[in-house]
Amino acid sequence: MNIKSLLLGSAAALAVVSGAQAADAVVAAEPEPVEYVRVCDAYGTGYFYIPGTETCLKIEGYIRTEVRFGRDQSANGVSDWSFWTRGNVQFTAKSDTEYGPLTGVIVLQTDADNATDNGGTYLDSAYIDIAGFRAGLFYSWWDDGLSGETDNLASYSTLHNSFRYQYESGDFYAGLSVDELEDAIHTGLGEDGNDLGIAAGLGGKAGAFSYQLIGGYDTDTEEGAIRGMATVAIGPGTLGLAAAWASGPNAYFEESEWTIAAEYAIQATDKLKITPGVQYFDNVKNGTRDGNFVSTTDFSDVDVWKAGVTVDYQIVENFYAKASVQWQDRTFTEDSDTVSGYFRLQRAF
Template sequence: MNIKSLLLGSAAALVAVTGARAADAVVVAEPEPVEYVKVCDAYGAGFYYIPGTETCLKVSGYVRFDVKAGDDAYDGIGFDGYNVRSRASLRFDARSETELGTLRSYAEARLQFTNAVDEQSLPNAFIELGGFRVGVTDSQFASWTDYTTDIISDDVVSYGPFETNQINYTFTGGNGFSALIGVEQGAGDFVIDDYTPHFVAGAKFAQGWGGVSAVAGYDSVSEEWAGKVRLDVKAGDAVSLFVMGGYKSDGDEANFYGSWNGDYAVWGGGSFTVTEKATVNAQVGYEDAGKIAAALNVVYEVVPGFKIQPELNYTKFNDDFVPEDAFGGIVRFQRNF
């Protein structure tokens, strides 16, 4: 009887313990559905919706490696060996639709290593809404007329300033006409030192054959002005040509917008598509002080996203303190993503 009672008691205890453990068992929650990234095609390729929002984001950038040799195209002084620069650029472009139009924020950060020296910069950080823009980016005096062409050393004859804080408004019509008005802070020796900003205004007309653009800027520090006019012509799908002229009010002194030497300067050039992978770019610039700058390169796409760009530069100076002629070259390797 003792053995029977012991067995029955043990069985009862086991059932009780098992029941208690069953009551305390961990319940595994059902996995939540995964929210995959959705493509946003409203603003072009590369945009996707930020999960849980109606904002579209594009992350892009490039990694670049430049090697220069020969004379410096800008000042004629020869290089002591090679001039080498490595750069990484990361860009963020966020856009969404509002009752006031497209709301956009754009930022670009650059890290580079030039001749063993670390450098950082923030060339772009601005907000746009309904045609208004506030923040830092290239001066509209340079960008409104679309810079020059795809030449690395394209500003040996300078065509205007680059990074500056600014506020501007762009009107875009439906017939190819657009207009710009804005104020800028300046940079370097031309940063505003009172309550009066620099002023810039422009207009352009673009069609399938090309376009005409004009821009003018008033420097409130030097109290001088400068202006440029550009003509673009597309000669079919393979050839595009341009010519641009600039004039400033005081040819003896530089101002924030008229950064070339002398009263006037002229630029011209074009791009020629040779094959699906190769494009030839050429440019010549001349300024009233006598400097002539010419450049020729080939942009070759090795594989999609990776290009090699060898370029030759020639500058003829009219200055007693530098060599009369300067010959140099540069090779650029760039991977875009």
């Protein structure tokens, strides 16, 4: 055997061995690509895509703490002040459909008030919204009000399970809703426990002027109410006016037979707003009192005046302070002046 044959044989043997070893080698799989959270800017700031879907989600909320003072701040009526705290978290999901954005909203709140033993976590809102239709648990148009804390322009409860349609075109809207009123403060006054309400509303903006006109009919008490509000920018602030009338106590408005309110929100600086307000009630409600709960029965022949001032200040971005002091010339049970109010700190996110 010559040297050439020996070299060729050795090369062939090495090739066979190398091939066998290559066949037994373990090849590492390519790593799966990581899907990072993507920003969704189709519906405004704060939304992001839920990984693996085309649904956009926004998480927001606030932490609010208040020191309240005034009459009956405790369950037994012996404390004239209380410390109160709330945590609020809102989840908003949106996705595109052939009918427009499909929206789902869930709002959870936890309140802590040791003075009245009023606390716990509860569902504040939960509804579905698409093509102008809304169904679920949400606040009605009656929850809207002037910007200060003086006005009282709706009944105790404005949160209902409802079906609503609202048409919107530019700065104008109009709608109709059917509301379940079983949880209203006046429950039990009527003969029938199947309490439904029908409400209608319209409103909008025109330059520096905004307006709203709403009405509601309570099928249980067979009474109704209407309310109008308007604001207009004048000088360094905004003038707000409102009036409401009720045929009798009902789930939409039960404070008085009619009322008128006014305020002027002064934007003193970019961060400071001062809002004095006044309200007059004609023929205020009668009722029976059980602790902090008042059951309205009818209207009286008593008139009431209320006045106050609210101060809002932005300490830094997303951190706010609010102070409110209100005077009223009559309580539920006796003719006397009362003063109440609160100091609030709120961190929004």
